[in-house]
Amino acid sequence: MTTTPLRRPAVSAGRLVRARLRSRVGLAASIAAAIAVAIGLLCALPAAAAMASAASIRAAIPDPGTPEGWLQVHTRPATDAAAQDDAGRAVIADLLADDVRIETVRVGEPGSDFERVAWRLTPTPAALNADGVERLARGLARVPEAIRESDAAKGGIVVSGGLADAMDGVAVGAIAAAAITPVPIVILAVLAWFAVLQLARLLGAARGRETRVLVARGLSAGQDTALAGIEAAVLVTAGTVAGVAGAVAAVATAWGAAGIGALTRTWPLVVVAVVVLGATLLVSQLRGAKTAAGADSVVGRIARAASPGVAVLLVLVGVVLVWQASQIAAGARDPWSVAVTVLAPTVGIAAVAVLAVILFAPLSALVAQAAARGAGATPSYPARQVARRLRSFSVAVALVSIVSAGAVLAGAYGATWSAASADSQQVTAGAALRAAVDPVPPGAVATAGDTSGVTAVAPALSAAVVAGGVAGTLVALPPDSMPDVLFEVPGVMDPVTLAAEIAAPRLAVEMPDDATGLRFEARVSTSEPAAAEAMQVRVWLDDDAGVPVTVPLDVSVDEADGAFALTAAAELPGGEAPWRIVALEIGQGRGWPGAELLVTGMRMLSTGDDESELVTPVPHTRLHSAAPGGTAVRSAMVWTAGGETPPRIPAVVTDAFAEGLGLGVGDDVDVRIDGGGRTIAATVASIVAALPGAGAGAGVLVSLDAAIDAASATSVPDGSADAEVVTPPLANEVWAAGDESAAAALSGALDAPVATVGSPASAVAGEVVTLWDAAAVGGALLAGVALVALLAALTAQRAGEVLVLRALGVPPTAQARMRGIEVVVVVVLGVVLGAAGGASLAALLVPRMAERAVPDVQLPPTLSFSPWPVMIALAVVGVALAVAVLGSWLAVRRQGSSTRIEEAAP
Incomplete structure (x- = not known):
């Protein structure tokens, strides 16, 4: 009798992918959510930064309807006005292209020698962005000389308007901001990659048994890779669509069509992120599945063996980059300096996460030993479970430490930059x-x-x-x-x-409080009576407020014994009494430079209710056009306070x-x-x-x-x-x-x-502080999604432990409470280790980073900290932690009442 083997119907790849995703719908949804958050943030934050920068730039540029808001180049009109105008416009267009509007204006009375033709330049709105202002500043600085050397200039040029100076200041701020803007974006991108990497590993590990069954039924390695690739494509596509849609909604709400335009310019970053996250998801879940199925390759085993060395190498690279960043000059803009500025905090935070994971093992062991001395299952059992499950909990520690370090760095940068900018502005201004x-x-x-x-x-x-x-x-x-x-x-x-x-x-000599005026008396001998009448007398005073003023006295002359009696008087100006007299000057009058005058018997008096003599001038002085030595003496300080x-x-x-x-x-x-x-x-x-x-x-x-x-x-x-x-x-x-x-x-x-006090440059550069804060909060949101998924997967893996403990008399409610203690301790430890590492990084990096980003910095920045980014980021992580603990509580209670879970030793 011939037996025909049973043939199972072929299962399509699409059906198998759907079944696989449904079986791990929670974890798959978490991965898609993490990708959505990552893509959304990587789209929205650069677009928001560009829009905020453009808004601050436009606000910093003076009104184009005022002289401060334009640049105007004047020259004499040529015979051929059209040719002259074309020549001037060609020069300007060659330097500034479409970045400015050109208006030809005529100033002065037409046909007179004062008539001038001028080209008035105002910036176009499209040029008022981070990329355009530096180009505008360079071009505007070159316009006057270029027109002077062109055929448009006739008899030289005159430049008016304050646009060039204003644009220089704004360009300084834009350049300063550009040096730091990539840093929070790159840190966020690294966190997104790490979160997806760990979630992909969880997805692969959860499919270890499934992979063994499918391989036993004939699934080839190529088919396994194809299935994983389709799943990765589905999750990445879903996450990308959701993330981009969220970014579009947020940006459109804030800035409308202009915001959408800025968002579309981030497409290269989105493409790179999609490729990197997709590849990470594919490779990591394949490796995780093979490891869980016990079929890890030689390459995988070598990679695990080499991971401690890679960790040490990462820490060393971070140390070198941080040291290099601390040595870079504040104004350096070369490619190496820019690269180090971006990489040092990024690799530094990665090194902090590695060190946190390394320190987590001995710290958890110490906590377990200390807890074991106490009576009861709590806290000894939770502490022992944390120490036993280092591999799983280390991922949570790494995620939380990255968020904590990034938030501390953001808070330190914002506070340090703000303090340094305010100090520099206040020192430069002096007063409000x-x-x-x-x-x-x-x-x-x-x-x-x-x-x-x-x-x-x-x-x-x-x-x-x-x-x-x-x-x-x-x-x-x-x-x-x-x-x-x-x-x-x-x-x-x-x-x-x-x-x-x-x-x-x-x-200076103080005048009486009741003084209302001044009088100067003298005897003048000269052969020119009119020269005596034309003499000038000036007094320097300052009032009680310290305002120095010069007071010209009205001169009158009367003949007296072959000479002239000169009297000069004036009322005190409207200042604050008491007044002080600082100096007294007499001089030849205009139109009488050749007259010789001998001045004697000088007196300086205050007038008012009572007259009083204030000072004693020199006995005499001679004013003449040519002294014996050949030097004229046309004026003399006949009394000074000094x-x-x-x-x-x-x-x-x-x-x-x-x-x-x-x-x-x-x-x-x-x-x-x-x-x-x-x-x-x-x-x-x-x-x-x-x-x-x-x-x-x-x-x-x-x-x-x-x-x-x-x-x-x-x-x-x-x-x-x-x-x-x-x-x-x-x-x-x-x-x-x-x-x-x-x-x-x-x-x-x-x-x-x-x-x-405020400067346009500082207003433009200050937008980076907001970007840092937003990136810190966005990173916390991303880590929160990963943290919930991680702890949910860990809870599912420990289902058998619930039945064993229930059999030993530990009710599910008590188990759920112990699980909550485990999670809280792990997260708190990650926060503390990350904050300590972030503070160390901040001390080494932030002052120099702030110095690079403060326009016209006057003083070396001093490290400061703002708690708000840390508090907001930790609040987001706290919400995620609460969700995870609640989910664990419900899962443990459900597992404890189930009879379908196989028993396993804890």
Whole structure:
């Protein structure tokens, strides 16, 4: 009798894939969810960063309808206006292409010598993004010279408008942001890869028995790979579609069609992510299944044996990269520097995860030993189970440690960058509000003080100076006002200390409180009566607020005994009493440079209810066009507070200024105000890292009171010192403390532009902080999905343990509680190890990273921490942990009441 073997009907690959996915629907859904979160974040975060950057750039560019918002190049009109216009436009288009709008305008009276043709450039909206602003800044800087050298220019050019300067500042911020923007994205991508890798291994391990059965029934290795490939494609496709859809919805809600456009530009990143995650899912689940089925290949066994060495190598590479990153200069933009900046934190966090896993084994063993000494199943049993299942729980530790380290790094970067940016801006600005009023008129300080939102006011002198070939910035303020007006930057700038170091006794003579005016009397001998009437008399005063002013006196002349009695008088300006007299100058009148005048019997009096003599000028002085030595004396300081040899005043200088001149404390230095002819003789009282209004560059801080008192020397009678006559300096700014929202009101009150602390560059670069925070929270969400799936799979693997413990008298409720303790301990340990590693990385990397990302950084950043990214990330992980514990609780109770689970020893 012939027996025909039973033929089973062939099962299609699609049907088998569906059956396999349904059998592990929870784990498959977790993998798809992890991929969806990863793809969604990798799409949405770069697009959101690009949109936020573009918005901050547009906000930082001045209104194109104002001179600050355009660049205008003027030249004389040519005979052929059309050809000239075409030539100018061609030059501009060659440099800037479509990045600017070009408008040809005519200025000046048509047909006159003042008529000019001008090309007005304003940026197009499409160019106002992170990529376009640097190109715009370079092109705008080259436009004037290019037009000057072209056929469009006739008789030279004149440039107006502030667009080029504004674009330079914004470009600095965009460049600074570009150096750091990839870092959180790459860290998130690594976390996504690791999460999918571990979930794929779980999926493969869960199919160990299934793989053995299918192989026994004739499934070939190629067919197994094909099935795994189809499954991977299905899961990756589902996750990608869901992730992209979520990203589209989020970005469209926030930015509309423009956001969708930014999202489409992330497609290369999506393609790379899909390929990498798909390959990871395929390979990892195949290896996991073979390992669980006991059919691991030689290559797999070699890989497992080599994994400790790979871990050590990863840690060493991380150490080297972190060290390299700490050595890179803040302004370096070469490919190696950029690569190290991105790789150092990424590999560093991976190394932290490896170290956390390595430390997890001995720590769990120690905890198990300590718990074993106690009575009862809790906590000894949970501790022992954690120590026995290191391989499974290590994945959770690695995931949580990556999230924790990344969140700490994000919090440290955000806080450090914000502090460094704020410190740099405050040091550079000096005060919250600075009004450019040159010179500061009497009463301006009182007017500013009455402005809503202003809490304190002081006059200030800010000027470029030169000393011994070193160019720098001079800042002069009244010491009494500095503590209330200046910013305090802890550890760097203490207004109280600075005020004490530059304070000097006042030399100016105080006028009576009831004084209302000034009168100067003198006897003038000259052969030209009209020359006596044309003489000029000026008095330098400062009021109680420290505002220096110059007061011209009205001159009248009467004949007296063969000479002329000169009287000059003026009312005091509208400042704050009491007034002080600083200097008195007399000079030849305009139109009488050849007249010789002998001035004697000079008196300076205050007028009011009572007259009083204020100062005693020199006995006499001679004004003439040609002294015996050949030098004219057309004016003379007949009295100054500093006398014939004014004293040196104390000055605080920056490290940069002191190093440039080789100065030390106690050294003398003469600082010449560039373009003004005034020289301030000072003695170095202190050397600091940075000064208000000068920053960390070459800077000098002196007392405005002392500078006024000692700026001018009394002219020597009959001397030929016209070239030596130096008048006291006048304040050219009003500095105020208060809310920045008061800037508009202060500008209106003083009819002057007011600068505030914020800079466009910092606003642009600051968007990276938000990106770091979002990446940290997104990473926590991704890890949470993986953590729930991991713990659910582990609970399913331990089903037999539930029946054994129930038989020993441990109810399912108690078992569920012990499972919860296990999970909580593992997650907390991962958080602690990750936070410790993240803090170490932050200390080594974040200050230098922040320095690279702070535009015009003035001071080395000091490490700071913000708890918010860590708290939010841990809250997300906590929610995932709660879901996992609840799921474990329900699963254990279900397993404990089931009779279909085979028994297995724990």
